[in-house]
Amino acid sequence: MLETAVHARLPLITTRTDDLLNAVDVLAALIEEPVQPFSSYNSKLKDRVYVSFGFPDKDDAGGLYRSMVMADSTLVIINSDDPVPEAFDAGVMPIPKALVKKHLQQCGADNEEVIRCMTGLTIKQVVELVRLTQASFGDVLPRHLMKVRSRLMAQTPGLIQVDTEYDLYLPDPALEKWGTRNAVYFLDPKDPRLVPRGLLLNGPPGVGKTMAAKYVARNLGVPLYRLDLSASLGRYVGESEANLSRLLAVIDQEEPCVLLIDEVEKIFQAKEDSGVTSRLLGQLLWWLQEHKSRVLTVMTTNDRDALPPELYRSGRIDKVLEVARPTKDEAIALAIETLKTFGLDGAAKCKSVGEIVKMEYGETTSHADIVALVREIIKTKKWL
Ligand SMILES: Nc1ncnc2c1ncn2[C@@H]1O[C@H](COP(=O)(O)OP(=O)(O)OP(=O)(O)O)[C@@H](O)[C@H]1O
Ligand SMILES: [Mg+2]
Incomplete structure (x- = not known):
């Protein structure tokens, strides 16, 4: 333009x-x-x-x-x-490929594969990346460039790599089904039109929405990144938009990966006046729809009604999943599984915990409440 x-x-x-x-x-x-x-x-x-x-x-x-x-x-x-x-x-201001090529030629590394490692970077960053890779590995092989690049990306404000390890997660059945059906189309797509694009998880606090994003990434065996838009809201006109487009370019580079936009409603509730939010939304909508990279977006929210519906329409994401609080039976099963992670799953302890959960269970009980309750029981009863 x-x-x-x-x-x-x-x-x-x-x-x-x-x-x-x-x-x-x-x-x-x-x-x-x-x-x-x-x-x-x-x-x-x-x-x-x-x-x-x-x-x-x-x-x-x-x-x-x-x-x-x-x-x-x-x-x-x-x-x-x-x-x-x-x-x-x-x-x-976009960066012309020819200029990137010219700078890379000076370092004797201007093949297509190397150039592909540079998308989304400024010329200054290209030069830095090449020099840092040369200093660390003695060459500029694409895989080394990508390694240094992702190390640098760890410092990209607004994009945080999230650890996908967890002790216990009992997947929501609908999510499990979706994951099983879609994994192969994400990992080894036969046709780009079938690559899953993402999910919106809607549900009350503590029912495992954030955990679900970890589960999805861990199952696929790809890294999970959290987009923190508040870190990219700039003070200057256009800075926020520039930050977001840089973040989206960086995330495109990190494919295959899962991008978590947690508590997405908060972004659009921010009090501001100059139209920044609506421009950010526009940018995000465009990327969600148009990106060709294998980036699976998982958005979570407590309040789907606060979201603009175009954010989660088909084409941008594949499915809205309602994540519910556990039923009484599910709560008991979760409590027992939690006990197991502590190695405390003898019959007497399971029975006792089951009874307490039955008593404490109410219609607002969340998964997080159950896990917290079990931890409290262990401490009160001094089982560990
Ligand atoms: N399905 C589950 N299986 C096992 N543990 C769970 C499950 N769901 C939630 N938990 C427990 O609840 C805690 C909170 O879960 P999580 O942070 O994913 O909830 P959330 O829905 O994202 O909540 P919020 O809306 O407040 O962000 C987890 O650390 C975990 O201990
Ligand atoms: Mg959460």
Whole structure:
């Protein structure tokens, strides 16, 4: 979009990047024409592309617009602090593949496989990744690049790798069925249209929604990442969107994996005014629908009614699963299984715990309550 906007000579264009160091080179490579630094004293503007970091003269955006029109020129404003109504917003500045290739050539590593390891990275990050991989492994083999990249990604704010180990999880029957049916289509898809895209888990607190995401990832044998959108909400205009698109590009790279968007309703309840939430939602909807990577998205919520329905319509995710509180029998079974994880499953102890659970059970009892109750019983009775 940025290149088209420049070629169309739109007078004022705003764009964003994290890589200020290479921004001018990236822009020039993208539009394939030279770029001049903008100076407000330059009275001889003519049919050129100018660039400025931040808005040069906020009080006279209209004047600037007119002078650009007169000179048949374009001013590209990088990382403007405030919205500029006169400007066309071209979003995040993409990184042209040719420029990535050029930088990789300098390191003697410009084959297609290596280039594929670089998607979603800025030029600065490409150079850093290559150097760090060279220093760690003495080469830049794709698998080494990916290893260093995922180590670096552990530092990506907003994306947290979650441990998928747990002592005990009694899967929800509907989830188990879905998992069994879909695993092969995720791990070894014969046709991309059959790759499962994701689930929305709706249910009250403590019924194992977050656990379910771990279960799904563990069953598939792939890593689980949690998307923390609050960490990517930026202070500057466009920063939040830029952060989210970077996170989504990073997650695409990590395929195959499971992406957990926990308590998804909270994102859309955030109090803010400038339309950031709706733009983030738009971006997320677009990615959920269009991503080609094998990333399975598991969203959880306590309150499905608070969610925009387009978030969970077919095509974006495959299924909405209602996760219910345990029945009395399920609660007793869970209590016994919990006892087993402590090695305390003798008949007398199981019977005693079963009776306590029967007494304590109510219609709001959750799985988490049962696990907590068993732990309390063990302590009170000093079984361990
Ligand atoms: N199906 C289950 N089998 C075994 N233990 C479970 C199950 N579901 C929940 N638990 C227990 O309950 C605890 C809380 O589960 P989890 O965090 O997944 O609930 P949640 O539904 O995500 O709750 P919230 O809505 O509050 O985030 C787990 O740590 C686990 O001990
Ligand atoms: Mg949870």
